[in-house]
Amino acid sequence: GNSVTQMEGPVTLSEEAFLTINCTYTATGYPSLFWYVQYPGEGLQLLLKATKADDKGSNKGFEATYRKETTSFHLEKGSVQVSDSAVYFCAWRGSARQLTFGSGTQLTVLP
Amino acid sequence: DTAVSQTPKYLVTQMGNDKSIKCEQNLGHDTMYWYKQDSKKFLKIMFSYNNKELIINETVPNRFSPKSPDKAHLNLHINSLELGDSAVYFCASSQDQYGTEAFFGQGTRLTVV
Numbered sequence: 001g002n003s004v005t006q007m008e009g010p011v012t013l014s015e016e017a018f019l020t021i022n023c024t025y026t027a028t029g030y031p032s033l034f035w036y037v038q039y040p041g042e043g044l045q046l047l048l049k050a051t052k053a054d055d056k057g058s059n060k061g062f063e064a065t066y067r068k069e070t071t072s073f074h075l076e077k078g079s080v081q082v083s084d085s086a087v088y089f090c091a092w093r094g095s096a097r098q099l100t101f102g103s104g105t106q107l108t109v110l111p
Numbered sequence: 112d113t114a115v116s117q118t119p120k121y122l123v124t125q126m127g128n129d130k131s132i133k134c135e136q137n138l139g140h141d142t143m144y145w146y147k148q149d150s151k152k153f154l155k156i157m158f159s160y161n162n163k164e165l166i167i168n169e170t171v172p173n174r175f176s177p178k179s180p181d182k183a184h185l186n187l188h189i190n191s192l193e194l195g196d197s198a199v200y201f202c203a204s205s206q207d208q209y210g211t212e213a214f215f216g217q218g219t220r221l222t223v224v
Contacts, residue, residue: 034212036215042218043201043215043216044203045215049212051211098144098156101154103151103152103153104153106152
């Protein structure tokens, strides 16, 4: 069936470290792919998205590239900050009429 | 302006009670959703309405009943609350049922004691 698998957390990094959170999907066709972020006590916010193969989504220093050949959409940031501490969700939307989310990855950035 | 707003933000209630959570969006979107987030942060779709019509109804106990009086509102009523209903419930909306991203409310933390 269609699904999203993302790297299990928690992930703890020091400030200015490089971040990668892996996400792979299983789907027929060409879904749209998303990263959402949930800061403590808040709802989910769209971080970035890509709607077709080879698209790169970017926002706030975060990037992810839609790789059809590896069915992946890994989230990266070159230098994380304490304020990036949050839960990150990979998601996809295909022909089904809903967003399907991964299990979430808790990121903690230490000063 | 708040795009997707839900009330209340916190709800503590006893087992067996009936409660409602309200959601409103001012984005002019056609489609609205309810998601449940458990203690491990896992998000699961519960319902979706498109222009007041139910289009997604996942395997949710029939104690949960959504109601959409118009396309800007989607309320969630829960009968006979159980301990396992404790979770954070998120309302969301998207342009249409095949649209791209969804916009989320701040969540309602429901605690059943």
